[in-house]
Amino acid sequence: MHMKTATRIFPIVFFLFLVCGLTRCSKKESPPPAHSGNNNPADPAPGTGGASSCNTKAADAETISIFPSDNPWHQDISHADTDAYNTQILSKYSGTGLHADFGSGLYDGKIIGIPFIVVCSSQQKLVIKYRGNGYDDNYGNESDPGPYPIPLSAPIEPGDGHVIAVDKDNSLLYELYNANVNGDHWEASSGAIFDLKSNKLRQDGWTSADAAGLPIFPGLVRYDEMLKGTINHALRFTLAKSHTVAAHISPARHEGNGTGTMQTALPFGARLRLKASYDISHFSPHLQVILTAMKKYGLILADIGSDMYLTGATDERWDNDELQKLGTVKASSFEVIKFN
Numbered sequence: 001m002h003m004k005t006a007t008r009i010f011p012i013v014f015f016l017f018l019v020c021g022l023t024r025c026s027k028k029e030s031p032p033p034a035h036s037g038n039n040n041p042a043d044p045a046p047g048t049g050g051a052s053s054c055n056t057k058a059a060d061a062e063t064i065s066i067f068p069s070d071n072p073w074h075q076d077i078s079h080a081d082t083d084a085y086n087t088q089i090l091s092k093y094s095g096t097g098l099h100a101d102f103g104s105g106l107y108d109g110k111i112i113g114i115p116f117i118v119v120c121s122s123q124q125k126l127v128i129k130y131r132g133n134g135y136d137d138n139y140g141n142e143s144d145p146g147p148y149p150i151p152l153s154a155p156i157e158p159g160d161g162h163v164i165a166v167d168k169d170n171s172l173l174y175e176l177y178n179a180n181v182n183g184d185h186w187e188a189s190s191g192a193i194f195d196l197k198s199n200k201l202r203q204d205g206w207t208s209a210d211a212a213g214l215p216i217f218p219g220l221v222r223y224d225e226m227l228k229g230t231i232n233h234a235l236r237f238t239l240a241k242s243h244t245v246a247a248h249i250s251p252a253r254h255e256g257n258g259t260g261t262m263q264t265a266l267p268f269g270a271r272l273r274l275k276a277s278y279d280i281s282h283f284s285p286h287l288q289v290i291l292t293a294m295k296k297y298g299l300i301l302a303d304i305g306s307d308m309y310l311t312g313a314t315d316e317r318w319d320n321d322e323l324q325k326l327g328t329v330k331a332s333s334f335e336v337i338k339f340n
Contacts, residue, residue, distance in 0.1 A: 054120040059224040072251040073233040083336040085263045093307045097327035102312030103320040113314035115155035121169035123149035127185040139190035142206040148174045171196040175209035202253045211303045212268035213253030221312035231293035238305030271298040272334040
């Protein structure tokens with residue numbers, strides 16, 4: 001998923017409920033990061049407080065502001081100019097439908113999507129040891145040292161090994177990549193801390209727990225947020241290596257190893273917008289909330305993976321059959337927002 005230089009390839013082999021055979025690029029053909037101790041990815045329930053030192057739940061994340069209102073994640077792009085190379089860029093995968101890379105339950109014994117926990121100010125902070133392993137390299141020199149208030153029983157995303165904790169009291173976001181528990185501490189390839197009250201970006205050229213140097217949590221489709229009836233931010237998505245450029249634009253801070261050009265592919269940080277003319281009236285109310293956000297805030301390219309994979313938070317309340325209907329929305333129904 002991640003990679004520090006142009007030689008980095010973004011690993012994940014991830015399957016979603018009934019869909020098989022779609023894999024993400026991997027640096028090596030190696031298994032996902034191992035879970036040690038009691039880190040069963042399905043225990044505790046993803047999105048809950050888990051082993052937090054206070055009584056928290058996923059919905060608590062919706063009680064705080066996820067970045068200021070003028071943050072790029074909240075930018076209204078509904079009237080932004082379309083890129084001159086829109087047609088060329090989308091032509092290679094125009095018939096590819098959106099794929100909800102999240103859901104409920106387990107597939108092959110693994111949770112579907114990216115889990116997170118909510119913690120409070122009393123949560124014990126633990127040391128992070130940055131290291132490389134058979135899955136990816138050590139990017140500790142581009143990481144925030146910590147310590148991080150992430151309990152050892154926090155759920156780990158299968159595949160890329162993401163671990164996410166939202167401190168609701170201090171409005172801080174903690175994210176790890178390629179993480180596992182080793183005794184009394186966490187080990188990871190990289191980590192990042194974001195002040196959710198600030199628009200400050202990471203140092204340019206630095207990665208994060210995401211390949212593009214972006215925070216992951218603010219771009220997730222979250223069930224509790226969807227229930228409110230409005231999603232007020234861009235959504236995280238991925239494209240194949242050949243459909244990305246080895247470059248980045250703000251708010252992304254880091255580039256991958258894409259093989260495309262600016263006339264045929266997208267850099268990290270670029271956006272797609274669902275066309276205003278696209279009729280969403282026949283979709284369920286839940287999906288209309290998600291699709292409306294795509295018209296106003298768009299999709300932001302944050303990683304290399306499968307084409308048009310939309311990232312969301314694991315939650316047992318998702319209806320997987322309902323989410324599959326997003327697959328009828330093809331890439332040709334989107335527009336590339338001008339980035340040159």
